[in-house]
Amino acid sequence: MDMYDNRTTFAADDDGVVVVIGSGAGGGTLANELAQKGVDVVLLEAGGLHTTDEFIADEWPSFSQLAWTDTRTTTGDWRVARDFPNLPAWICKAVGGTTVHWAGASLRIEPHEFRARSTYGDLAGATLRDWPLSADDLASYYDTAEKKLNVTRTNGLPGLPANNNFKVMHAGATRLGYETCHTGRMAINSVNKDGRNHCMQRGFCFQGCRYAAKWSTLYTEIPAALQTGRVELRTRVHVARIEHDDNDRVTGVVYFDADGRERRQAARVAAVAGNSIETPRLLLNSESSRFPNGLANGSDQVGRNYMRHTTGTVWGVFDKPVEMYKGTTMAGIVQDEARHDPKRGFVGGYEMETISLGLPFMAAFFNPGGWGRGFTEAMEQYRHMAGMWLVGEDMPQADNRVTLSSEARDAFGLPVANVHYTDHANDVAMREHAYTRGAAIYEAAGATRTYRTPPYPSTHNLGTCRMSERAADGVCNGHGQSHELANLFISDGSQFTTSAAENPTLTIVTLAIRQADYIAERMRARAI
Amino acid sequence: MSDHAVSRRAFLRAGGAVLTGTLASTSGVLALIAPSTSWALELEALDAHQAATVLQFTRHVFPHDRLDDAVYALVVKDLDAGAAEDPTTRRMLTDAVRRLDEASGGEWLSRSAAEQFVQVQAMEATPFFAKVHSTAVVSLYDNDMAFAHFGYPGRKGDPGYIHRGFNDLHWLPDPPDGASGPVPETA
Ligand SMILES: Cc1cc2nc3c(=O)[nH]c(=O)nc-3n(C[C@H](O)[C@H](O)[C@H](O)COP(=O)(O)OP(=O)(O)OC[C@H]3O[C@@H](n4cnc5c(N)ncnc54)[C@H](O)[C@@H]3O)c2cc1C
Ligand code: SF4
Numbered sequence: 001m002d003m004y005d006n007r008t009t010f011a012a013d014d015d016g017v018v019v020v021i022g023s024g025a026g027g028g029t030l031a032n033e034l035a036q037k038g039v040d041v042v043l044l045e046a047g048g049l050h051t052t053d054e055f056i057a058d059e060w061p062s063f064s065q066l067a068w069t070d071t072r073t074t075t076g077d078w079r080v081a082r083d084f085p086n087l088p089a090w091i092c093k094a095v096g097g098t099t100v101h102w103a104g105a106s107l108r109i110e111p112h113e114f115r116a117r118s119t120y121g122d123l124a125g126a127t128l129r130d131w132p133l134s135a136d137d138l139a140s141y142y143d144t145a146e147k148k149l150n151v152t153r154t155n156g157l158p159g160l161p162a163n164n165n166f167k168v169m170h171a172g173a174t175r176l177g178y179e180t181c182h183t184g185r186m187a188i189n190s191v192n193k194d195g196r197n198h199c200m201q202r203g204f205c206f207q208g209c210r211y212a213a214k215w216s217t218l219y220t221e222i223p224a225a226l227q228t229g230r231v232e233l234r235t236r237v238h239v240a241r242i243e244h245d246d247n248d249r250v251t252g253v254v255y256f257d258a259d260g261r262e263r264r265q266a267a268r269v270a271a272v273a274g275n276s277i278e279t280p281r282l283l284l285n286s287e288s289s290r291f292p293n294g295l296a297n298g299s300d301q302v303g304r305n306y307m308r309h310t311t312g313t314v315w316g317v318f319d320k321p322v323e324m325y326k327g328t329t330m331a332g333i334v335q336d337e338a339r340h341d342p343k344r345g346f347v348g349g350y351e352m353e354t355i356s357l358g359l360p361f362m363a364a365f366f367n368p369g370g371w372g373r374g375f376t377e378a379m380e381q382y383r384h385m386a387g388m389w390l391v392g393e394d395m396p397q398a399d400n401r402v403t404l405s406s407e408a409r410d411a412f413g414l415p416v417a418n419v420h421y422t423d424h425a426n427d428v429a430m431r432e433h434a435y436t437r438g439a440a441i442y443e444a445a446g447a448t449r450t451y452r453t454p455p456y457p458s459t460h461n462l463g464t465c466r467m468s469e470r471a472a473d474g475v476c477n478g479h480g481q482s483h484e485l486a487n488l489f490i491s492d493g494s495q496f497t498t499s500a501a502e503n504p505t506l507t508i509v510t511l512a513i514r515q516a517d518y519i520a521e522r523m524r525a526r527a528i
Numbered sequence: 529m530s531d532h533a534v535s536r537r538a539f540l541r542a543g544g545a546v547l548t549g550t551l552a553s554t555s556g557v558l559a560l561i562a563p564s565t566s567w568a569l570e571l572e573a574l575d576a577h578q579a580a581t582v583l584q585f586t587r588h589v590f591p592h593d594r595l596d597d598a599v600y601a602l603v604v605k606d607l608d609a610g611a612a613e614d615p616t617t618r619r620m621l622t623d624a625v626r627r628l629d630e631a632s633g634g635e636w637l638s639r640s641a642a643e644q645f646v647q648v649q650a651m652e653a654t655p656f657f658a659k660v661h662s663t664a665v666v667s668l669y670d671n672d673m674a675f676a677h678f679g680y681p682g683r684k685g686d687p688g689y690i691h692r693g694f695n696d697l698h699w700l701p702d703p704p705d706g707a708s709g710p711v712p713e714t715a
Contacts, residue, residue, distance in 0.1 A: 057686040060670055152709065159709030163689075164697035170707055171700040182707040190709055198712040200688025210686065320699045325680060327694035332707075359680040363669035371589045371661055379669070380592065383679035445700060 003223040004049055004095075006232045010042050015266035017042045018519065019253050020273060021239045021282070024097015025508045026492035027273030028217025029148075032225035033516030039523065041231045042265055043222075044255060046238045046274075047093035050100070052219065055208035059360045062207035066100055068093040070416070072277065073405050077422040079454050083368035088419035089308075089458040091275050095235055096218025098275065098459075099505070103205050103330040104187040104214045105353055106151045107502035108142050111135035112340055113348070113393070116498040119340060120347035125424055126395040127305055131497040132469040132478035138510055145510040149187035149215040150194065158190045159183040160199060163327030165354045168316065168386035172445030173334045173352075176437075180335040184353070187215040187506070188328060194220070201327035203356065237263070240414055241286040242270055242295055242488070250488050256412050269519060269528055271480075273491040273512075276306065276461035280402045280494065281417040283465065283475075296465075296482040301475050303403055305396035305466055306419065307499040308458035310427040312390045312435055313355060315366075315451040316442025317381045324356035324386050331356075337437060338392075338501045346429040349501045350392025352438055357387070366453055378451055386442060390434035391460070393501045395424035402464050419458075460504050465494035479518040480511060487528040491515060545576040547583070547604060549597045567598050573611035573618050579604050581625045581637055586664050588641075588648040589657070592677070599673045603664045610663070617659070624656035 001007070010017050020031045023045040031043045047066075056062040063069075068091045074081035080088055092098040112119045114135055117128040146154040153159050160183045162170065173181040188205075189198045196219070197211040205214055212219045225231040236258035243264075244250050252266040272279045280303035284294035294302050331354045338349040357365060359382060367375060400422060404415040423431075439450040467490075468474025471483035480495050482488040491512055493504050500507075522528045547569040571579055586603045611618035628636035628647055636644060651657045668674060675682045688694075690711065695702075702708070 057683045058670075060666065159707075161695060161711045162703050162708035163694045166708075167695070167697050167700050167703060170703040182703075183709055191712055199690075201690040201694035202688040203685055203694075211688070320697075321679075322697060323679075323693075325685065326689040326692075358682065359675060359678050360666070360670040363665050369661070373591055376590055376592050379590075379678065 004051075004226065004233070007226060007229040009232050010040065012264060013266050015251070016040060016268050017266070018269040018271060019044060019265055019267040020271045020491070021253065022097060022273035022275065022278070022492065023095050023217060023222060023233070024092070024273060024275060024492070025099050025217065025505045026512050027271070028096065028099070028221040029509050029512040030271055030273065030491045030516055031231055032221035033513050034520060035225045035228040035230040037516065037520040039230065039520055041225070043225070043231055043233045044237050044239055044253070044265070045095050045233065045235050047095060047235065049095045049235050050208070052208065052210050052212050055204070055210050057202070057204045057207060057210075059207065059358045066092045066094045066208060070410055071408055072416055073408055073418045074420070075418060076400070076420040079368075080421075080457055084457050087457045089277055089461050090456060091277070091461065094218075095222060095233070096216045099216040100208045100218055101206050102216075102505060103328075105330045105333070105503040106146070106149055106185050106187045106506040107351070109135070109500040109502055109507050110338070113498065113500040116348075123347065123395060123424075123426060125397060126426070127398050128396060129468060129473055129497050132467050137478070138514065141510045141514045142506070144513050145506055148220075149506065149509065150189050151506070152184065152186045152188065152190045153182070154185060160186055160188060160190050160328060160331070163201060163331045164322050165324040165327070165356055165386050166332035168318070168322055168445050169332055169334065169352075169354050169388060169441060172441035172443070175444040176441060178334050178336045182333065183331060184333045186328070186330065189213045199328060203325045203327055203329060205329040238412060239274075239282060240412060242272075242282065243286070244288065244290070244295070244485060246290070248290065248485050250485055260412070269487045269489065269523070271489040271491040271515075271519070275492055276464045276494040277402055277417045277419060279490060279492055280464040281404065284404050285414055296475055296484050296488055298484050299472050299475065301466065301473065303464050304398050304401045305463040306400045306402055306421060306461070307394050307396055307463040307496065308421060308455075309460045309499055310350065310390075310392040310394040310423075310430045310434070311455040312431050313453035314388050314390065314435060314438030314442065315378075315453065316386045316439070316445065316447035317449040317451070318384050318386065318445070318447055321383045322386045323383055324354070325358055329356055330354055330389075334441070337434065344433055346426045346433065348393030348426070348430065350390055350430060350434045351501055351503075352434070352441070353389050353391065355387045355389035365456055366451070368454070386445075388438050388441070390431070390438055391501065391503060392430050392434060393499050394427045396463055396466070396498055397422070397424055460493070460499070462493045462496040462499050462504060465490040466497045467495045468497065480515050481518070489515060489519065545571045545574070545579070547571060547576055547579040547601060549601065551598060552596050567601065569601050569605055571608050574604075574608050574621060578622055578625045579608065581628060582607055582621060582660065584637055584644065585628070585648060586660055586668070588645055589661055590664055590668055595677050596673070599668060599671065599677070602671055603660070603667045606663050606667045607660065620656050620659060624651070624654070
């Protein structure tokens with residue numbers, strides 16, 4: 001039997017199942033964790049199944065194969081709205097979700113970041129809140145998640161060996177006096193483990209890891225879930241809406257199958273993990289007479305507080321070749337600026353992580369819209385460039401939000417998501433600081449010239465159904481459970497109350513593991 | 529009429545033409561991977577003059593002096609294919625070429641590079657410029673000839689660089705063990 005064959009199927013009217021929508025970091029993990037506890041799960045994924053042997057080591061063809069390219073629209077001041085008006089985010093539509101494309105950086109959110117409002121104070125224009133949970137609540141779940149992902153530099157696993165791109169970062173950072181600089185905590189096997197190969201330093205981490213060295217739900221959680229015989233995976237099915245009864249209980253979900261036929265799956269519980277743009281879109285498209293503003297949206301918070309991290313890229317050009325594309329894409333990190341230190345002119349902090357792009361993506365993203373000698377002189381330096389990505393906490397703002405487009409419709413006639421984003425003054429100050437420090441690192445390593453690249457379409461999408469202590473401030477509680485419908489759960493990065501500086505996926509996985517415990521316990525107690 | 533001309537006319541659409549060129553250098557990397565030193569692009573919608581004009585225009589938008597015309601011809605190929613599919617695109621391209629020539633009081637192509645560039649700049653806000661730009665930023669940098677020119681191995685890296693120089697930079701000190709990690713022995 002193939003590792004992706006369903007060992008079980010559930011009837012459409014089987015209302016004993018948990019329906020999980022989306023098979024990425026949140027949904028794929030939740031489905032497996034529930035199945036391991038004996039819960040029956042129907043896992044619905046809009047994308048198709050692409051196994052490691054199908055991955056393409058070529059950026060554009062790979063993007064066409066795996067990325068979400070269905071229309072979305074954009075508004076707001078962010079440059080993405082001008083350069084990529086229909087591509088606000090870089091997200092996958094495939095079994096495994098964006099864990100197929102992700103780079104693997106796996107950092108815990110710091111204790112003070114869970115208390116963002118208390119730590120940073122009241123910032124004009126920002127809707128900062130403390131999370132309804134603490135670092136202590138998550139500590140043991142973080143442990144489990146790090147073991148699951150084989151995160152390097154945890155549990156006795158070695159770090160990954162330094163590649164050329166990291167050598168440049170390390171040399172510059174050390175000369176500037178930065179102290180926490182290493183090859184990162186990566187969800188990439190540094191040794192053979194769990195039947196998966198160690199990293200072969202391919203450098204196509206963003207195109208899917210052919211060696212399955214990098215953790216993805218595609219070849220870990222999902223096959224493990226199917227193996228239990230308790231999970232049915234349905235691919236190429238797009239969930240259109242979630243239905244409920246008069247007692248505010250979810251009763252099932254309606255979706256379009258691969259042939260465009262409308263289907264319904266009954267559900268005891270529904271868990272939404274479509275990533276922070278599709279998750280609020282689905283709730284907003286599920287409006288009903290009881291929930292006229294969208295399901296679970298009595299607070300009017302669904303879609304609001306959209307966060308994408310304060311990002312940017314710095315490239316350093318050197319006399320001698322770097323060949324940054326050789327080896328892991330995120331090959332190392334500088335963490336000294338991740339602290340909260342308002343003396344720098346902003347609250348929160350940022351990480352500096354190496355990045356590399358292949359030539360095709362370099363041309364597309366280096367300076368979108370750029371042309372002429374300035375552009376081509378930079379491209380000519382490609383082999384001599386080192387790259388780093390800056391990723392820091394961005395401020396939640398009520399008007400940065402996902403709404404339904406009033407005009408654009410998808411293939412099924414459903415309104416598509418519009419993504420509106422404008423930087424907060426704190427974001428602008430942080431980005432400027434980060435660009436300056438990033439350039440200083442490369443100059444210390446001997447760069448003859450540095451370049452700044454503006455933020456890419458969002459790879460980190462957060463906050464659009466956030467967890468909150470008070471129902472009026474958010475959409476779900478600290479377990480991702482809707483404040484209004486007890487058997488509706490938010491299971492992805494939409495739950496984040498604030499963005500924190502760290503790459504989000506380890507926390508998404510951690511919350512999913514914890515949520516599975518909670519759902520199984522509530523089901524046993526017949527509370528849901 | 530020669531057989532050759534007849535078959536060529538039968539093969540190409542009415543108004544079709546061929547854009548040809550010769551590799552500027554027979555010693556560079558390109559000569560190693562190109563099937564022959566001369567190349568020909570069969571056009572579907574543009575005539576040879578229009579194609580040559582668009583090629584030169586693209587050279588102004590993305591000027592890489594040592595990048596061969598053969599690579600820029602890939603951009604023309606994509607634009608020409610777009611024009612063959614869509615009459616609006618075709619009109620946009622042919623109108624732009626006519627406007628360039630009119631503004632030059634003859635053939636824009638016969639003007640000096642500096643004079644040509646003035647016209648390119650003047651067109652920056654036009655849909656034609658946007659079309660050339662958005663096509664070229666993909667086509668120009670996403671092919672084996674460009675990869676060879678810029679020094680990007682592309683798919684050749686697919687097996688992994690673990691034994692092929694992922695850490696071969698020696699002009700800076702190596703990070704200490706604590707900051708790095710061991711190269712797996714089984715590799
Ligand atoms: C290039 C890149 C690099 C990254 N690197 C890192 C990194 O180093 N570290 C890190 O922490 N994070 C990284 N990320 C981010 C990381 O991938 C995401 O945080 C994570 O995958 C989000 O998990 P998720 O479960 O919310 O959504 P996803 O993993 O995106 O999964 C959502 C799934 O839901 C499906 N879906 C959506 N709507 C529907 C619907 N209506 N019906 C059915 N299915 C639906 C989608 O098709 C998709 O498969 C990176 C992302 C990118 C693009
Ligand atoms: S560099 Fe390592 S993790 Fe990335 S694709 Fe290659 S083998 Fe996989």
